[in-house]
Amino acid sequence: MQTDSSFTFVLFGGTGDLSMRKILPALFEAHRAGGMLADSGKIVAVARHVADRGEYLQWVDAHVKPYVSKNGLDEVAWTSFLARIEFVKIDLGNPDDFAQLRDAIQDLPGIRVFYLATGPSLFVPICHALAAVGLNHNARIVLEKPLGYDLKSSNAINDAVGEIFAEEQIYRIDHYLGKEPVQNLLALRFGNALFEPLWRREWVESIQITIAEELGVEARGDFYDNTGALRDMVQNHLLQLLSIVAMEPPHSMDSDSVRDEKLRVLRALKPIDPREIGKVAVRGQYHSGVIRGNAVPAYATEHGVKPDSSTETFVALKVEIENWRWAGVPFFLRTGKRLADRVAEIVVNFRPVPHSALGASALRAGANRLVLRLQPNETIRLYCLAKQPGEGMNLASVHLNLAFDQFFREAQMEAYQRLLLDVINGRLALFVRRDEQEAAWRWVEPILNEWKASTKPPKPYAAGTWGPAAASAMLAQHDTCWLEEEN
Known part of the structure; x- marks a missing residue:
């Protein structure tokens, strides 16, 4: 699968378990395969538990490598993959911090993908904060389960997210x-x-x-x-x-x-x-x-x-x-x-x-x-x-x-x-x-x-x-x- 689709992949919860075990390993495999990810594509991790990009890359090196080296790790591919990764330290509970994210990605090319690898209680605040700094355009947002506790809470999240992102921008992921x-x-x-x-x-x-x-x-x-x-x-x-x-x-x-x-x-x-x-x-x-x-x-x-x-x-x-x-x-x-x-x-x-x-x-x-x-x-x-x-x-x-x-x-x-x-x-068929x-x-x-x-x-x-x-x-x-x- 060859692609020239440039992208900026923003990973909220960048130090979390899901990011380490599944998301970053999956992106690495696509990178290593060659041609699946545009050369200009960037990964921007968002977290507050590490100080800067250097410390974040050390974190990734320690926590992601075990999931991508089962069949031997291509060190050249790994090094070039790490070169794709940028880091922004923000507090997701502080909407004012999102201006830093905007400044960090506004000049990066291609579609913006916001992956919310966080607890569902943060979905709506993150979406509101993205909209407040104008980042809800030319964008797609990925929501992990669970999306709500029941029909009422699920509708509340969908209503709030739907006010900011159109349905065709929302990717509710079910990995099965x-x-x-x-x-x-x-x-x-x-x-x-x-x-x-x-x-x-x-x-x-x-x-x-x-x-x-x-x-x-x-x-x-x-x-x-x-x-x-x-x-x-x-x-x-x-x-x-x-x-x-x-x-x-x-x-x-x-x-x-x-x-x-x-x-x-x-x-x-x-x-x-x-x-x-x-x-x-x-x-x-x-x-x-x-x-x-x-x-x-x-x-x-x-x-x-x-x-x-x-x-x-x-x-x-x-x-x-x-x-x-x-x-x-x-x-x-x-x-x-x-x-x-x-x-x-x-x-x-x-x-x-x-x-x-x-x-x-x-x-x-x-x-x-x-x-x-x-x-x-x-x-x-x-x-x-x-x-x-x-x-x-x-x-x-x-x-x-x-x-x-x-x-x-x-x-x-x-x-x-x-x-x-x-x-x-931009393919929605496998999303809910x-x-x-x-x-x-x-x-x-x-x-x-x-x-x-x-x-x-x-x-x-x-x-x-x-x-x-x-x-x-x-x-x-x-x-x-x-x-x-x-x-």
Whole structure:
């Protein structure tokens, strides 16, 4: 991907964890690849914890290098990357300081990208301060999640930001949409005659979407205890993946065509009846356990977490889409912390053959399935049945495997790298539009409200397991199970 799009990339929260682990490594990889970033492009870090550019570059050298040197660091590329970086020390709580930022970037060429890698409480003050010094023109602004605590607070942020930046200037980032298998899902569905005729209720029995983490809340106990898994993962990541899986074919891949179809899915989600939440929603909280031989503490004893906390660290949901394509097909969503493995995957279970001339084994589980693994290794596998060598018609489950790192010689692009390049080049298709976000919050809120009012605590599960037994029981009611239970 060659570009001559000049840019000034202003990184708020320039010393923060997200900047060190994801944003700057992604920009470095684009820089190292050559041709992805215009030679004139500049990165301007904004922070208050270091004194000047020299000290900031030392900070970057110490904190970013571990994330870009796994396969060996190109020191020449690293040195030239650091030459792109400028630094402005300002206090984000002091609007008067933004004049320094204006003076520092006003003569730099190209589009201005403001990346807010800060807490959401700073989004509106930063936007107001940018507008006060005239920096909201010829600009794009990137907002990290969480964008609000509920529909009302989300609308308040969007209203305030929308007064300063037009909708086409606002990039609400969800890094799962930048992952290679998610992009390949669109290619598989809309580029191959094999899959699109099967992608409907007549041929799909159920769909599972899982984002599982081995990690706990780490140093984010204060934040997480006021957020929970439903807000942190379901309202954004899982519902965005669901909308990609279930969307109708767009007439083109331009930004609004794709997002229009995703919005139709979100608006077609069957509303959750508060009286039925116990049947279609499971919330859990991890207790102490063992993960890969290491003892880990219970959530309630994590730093920053209230000892009597009822915050959920696990959510499993049965979701239905009320439209012609998907009526009656259950979508099972699941996410959690301190689970048995780190995995993100989409599992499409096709219906078995209606009659088997090959015996009962042709109806066995483990076949007629498409599995898209998003992490840790990105693959797509199509499972089917084949005859085992030897006497008799004995069938076994086999799979066709597309392992991107083996099939394609080009290095895979990390999600943040793809998305940051899209921001710089003005491509909005992989970013969340405001009406999508509102539809997601509107669907999630009845669950949030019911759990808030409930006197029942989250269901316990031991760290290192796959969550509460109730999540498995919910699928058993539909004569199915989670993928790892079958294996």
